[in-house]
Amino acid sequence: MNEDQLTTCKRCGGNACYEQHLPDSITTWLCMGCGFTTSTLMNEDGKVVKDLKDTSPELYKDLLFLDDNKRYWAPSTITLPGKGMVFLDGVNADDWQWSAVKAIEITEEDRKVKQFPKDQTHKMDVESASKFGQREFMDALEVIGFFEPELQNEN
Ligand SMILES: [Zn+2]
Numbered sequence: 056m057n058e059d060q061l062t063t064c065k066r067c068g069g070n071a072c073y074e075q076h077l078p079d080s081i082t083t084w085l086c087m088g089c090g091f092t093t094s095t096l097m098n099e100d101g102k103v104v105k106d107l108k109d110t111s112p113e114l115y116k117d118l119l120f121l122d123d124n125k126r127y128w129a130p131s132t133i134t135l136p137g138k139g140m141v142f143l144d145g146v147n148a149d150d151w152q153w154s155a156v157k158a159i160e161i162t163e164e165d166r167k168v169k170q171f172p173k174d175q176t177h178k179m180d181v182e183s184a185s186k187f188g189q190r191e192f193m194d195a196l197e198v199i200g201f202f203e204p205e206l207q208n209e210n
Contacts, residue, residue, distance in 0.1 A: 065122035066091050071193065085131055090143070090153055090192030091120065092131040099125040117148040137177045139199030141192070144184075153187040155198035156180060 062084070064072035069088030076082050083094040096103045104127050108116055111129070120128040130143040139158045145151020158177040165171065165178065187195040196202065 064088060066120050066128045087193045088190055090131055091128040093126045093128040097127045114145055114147065114151065133196065133201065135199055135201065140179060141195045141199060153192055153195040154184050155187065155195040156184045157199060
């Protein structure tokens with residue numbers, strides 16, 4: 056991760072907000088502190104926000120945060136194929152946590168019990184989920200190896 060692209064989060068004020076520039080002058084932000092994300096497309100009256108409000112669970116909608124640039128921040132969901140995922144888990148806007156779930160290899164036994172697509176090699180090990188506080192998004196990412204360089208197969 057390039058230090059130059061870290062900025063101050065408009066939601067939590069933390070200094071570990073990862074700014075990324077995409078084609079078509081789109082900029083996205085993902086805060087490693089609070090785990091919320093936004094982009095230049097997430098403006099108050101934009102289509103992206105409208106779609107998000109139409110399709111998101113109540114909890115996500117309740118947690119949307121409008122910053123002083125009139126952009127909405129939403130909780131992010133991180134999925135690393137073969138490694139795991141981090142997502143928000145909770146009952147209401149005050150009572151929620153980050154959840155980290157590791158991916159495990161699908162065994163022959165698993166395939167006898169449940170149908171998995173042939174090309175799917177891993178599944179989320181929901182029973183091993185670990186919980187993290189609202190400002191511990193980065194710790195949750197560490198559990199699924201988000202910051203590790205790609206491992207070699209011979210390990
Ligand atoms: Zn933040």
